[in-house]
Amino acid sequence: GEDVEQSLFLSVREGDSSVINCTYTDSSSTYLYWYKQEPGAGLQLLTYIFSNMDMKQDQRLTVLLNKKDKHLSLRIADTQTGDSAIYFCAETSYQKVTFGTGTKLQVIP
Amino acid sequence: DAGVTQSPTHLIKTRGQQVTLRCSPKSGHDTVSWYQQALGQGPQFIFQYYEEEERQRGNFPDRFSGHQFPNYSSELNVNALLLGDSALYLCATTPGLLFNEQFFGPGTRLTVL
Numbered sequence: 001g002e003d004v005e006q007s008l009f010l011s012v013r014e015g016d017s018s019v020i021n022c023t024y025t026d027s028s029s030t031y032l033y034w035y036k037q038e039p040g041a042g043l044q045l046l047t048y049i050f051s052n053m054d055m056k057q058d059q060r061l062t063v064l065l066n067k068k069d070k071h072l073s074l075r076i077a078d079t080q081t082g083d084s085a086i087y088f089c090a091e092t093s094y095q096k097v098t099f100g101t102g103t104k105l106q107v108i109p
Numbered sequence: 110d111a112g113v114t115q116s117p118t119h120l121i122k123t124r125g126q127q128v129t130l131r132c133s134p135k136s137g138h139d140t141v142s143w144y145q146q147a148l149g150q151g152p153q154f155i156f157q158y159y160e161e162e163e164r165q166r167g168n169f170p171d172r173f174s175g176h177q178f179p180n181y182s183s184e185l186n187v188n189a190l191l192l193g194d195s196a197l198y199l200c201a202t203t204p205g206l207l208f209n210e211q212f213f214g215p216g217t218r219l220t221v222l
Binding site: 004031033035040041042043044045048088090092095096097098099100101102 | 113142144149150151152153154157164165167199201206207208209210211212213214215216
């Protein structure tokens with residue numbers, strides 16, 4: 001079946017850039033997503049990219065997609081303490097969605 | 110706009126019981142998806158409802174069933190509860206079948222004792 005993997009934890013200093021990585025196995029993925037989950041809250045869609053794109057930028061967020069290596073990354077520029085959360089990548093194919101296990105981002109003031 | 114709402118927020122049940130969780134979609138959304146998020150894990154897709162029919166289903170047993178009403182709200186039913194069903198149950202809604210504008214509710218925390 002489909003598999004989406006992420007590293008568990010990332011720690012950065014406030015003001016630095018954060019890069020969260022994700023790998024997936026499904027070559028028929030159509031869209032790939034990044035979600036943010038804060039403690040006690042549901043998931044918030046941050047951004048998504050169509051599988052025929054290799055980059056998308058949205059304010060402080062930059063998504064890079066390497067379809068050949070099935071690798072997705074999320075770069076957060078000028079990371080703030082409010083960015084501390086768990087970040088999930090997800091992919092869809094054939095109308096089903098698969099989430100990764102999440103990366104906990106800790107921002108040190 | 111109230112966004113996606115879910116009820117109840119917390120629930121405690123015992124093994125073998127049955128539970129019903131409810132979801133009201135964001136205004137303008139007609140498709141409801143349900144997810145199970147175990148502690149420390151990512152959400153797992155249970156199923157999706159559109160036009161009052163189950164359209165897609167993840168790898169969950171038949172103990173998990175659902176319903177969508179004409180006003181697009183939805184229920185998730187779980188029968189014969191197991192300890193392993195303890196999780197955060199998330200509802201997400203979209204305008205149509207794509208996941209690209211998916212809005213999540215805050216979830217229902219189910220504890221099975």
